Amino acid sequence: MELRSLILQPNLSHLFPTFTCCVKLKPSFRHLQQKELSLKFTRRVGFLAIITPLILGGEDIFSTQNANAFDFRFVAPDMTAEEALRGVRNHAQDLLQVKELLESESWTEAQRYLRQSSAVLKKDIYIIIQSKPGIERPELRKLYSTLFNNVTRLDYAARGRDGPQVWQCYENIVVAVNDIIYRL
Template identity: 50%
Template sequence: MASPMALQLCSTIPSPSLSSPQRRCSRPGHTTQDLQRQLNRRRLTAAAALTTAFLVKEAFSNSNNASSFEFRFTVPDQTLEEADAGVKVHARDLLQIKDFIDSKSWKEAQLALRQRSPYLKQDLYTIIQAKPGSQRLQLRKLYSNLFNNVSRLDYAARDRDARVVQECYMNIVTTLDEIFSII
């Protein structure tokens, strides 16, 4: 339905191409049907904007829905005891990629690295968060160094650069030894 103001601007003008008269606005090229379409588009746009705003609000406010966002990495669901129990196992699993490196199985080394490093990362993160502030800075630097070398090793394995892969692997071993000496 056209607004009353739009209807006031329109008058009945016979159209030469149509057998019945068509309403035209005082502005050239605009009919009441054009105004109707514009108003309908505006209504649909407003309804879509309101629906989107409502859905975004629901996604952030209702944590019981399956569609809600989860930020688990910032607050791990892992206790300190679980992290302590798993950190050595996950470090050993990460170091087992040496077999793939020695046999130059680059794809397998990458897959193993990508599968095993997240568990170690979460364990170390939990342990670092539980440490007193005086030890955290040093552990965070070692943590950063460790996982920077893991990333470098992944890229070097992709590029099949055996020298860089060996260098990164040795850095990982050294950094893990330093971390275990502190924790």
């Protein structure tokens, strides 16, 4: 019964919202003041209002640049496991070269270099772990976790300028890198 009365009803204005507003008009437009200004928004107008800025400013909204931060985007790998394996040794050596910056106590440069070099190494090791058989993965994941947890701890210790904690984390990173390279 309700559905039939809804379908047969010629005026369906109660289904579509009407937004009204009262505008204070200039004295020359007093004759319009009695009329109510109303706007009807349809789904099409609402859709266009949302989509237009996305289309026109899409490059700025969906920018993928990151400001010296860890890169946690793990999507389809850009390289094969063999290419990643060739790059792991070089990237691991790059990660260990942060020692020079730590010795000179250049904390902000050390953090920046640590983040950049660890992001590439992280991606390479992740690709290699995914290509290994399921039996070998848990042990490699544990080493992976140990390595990058210590990288994060080193980053925080460098931020706080905590020398002893920095060197302890660096030693843990060296041990973890050597273990990972040995097992790969």
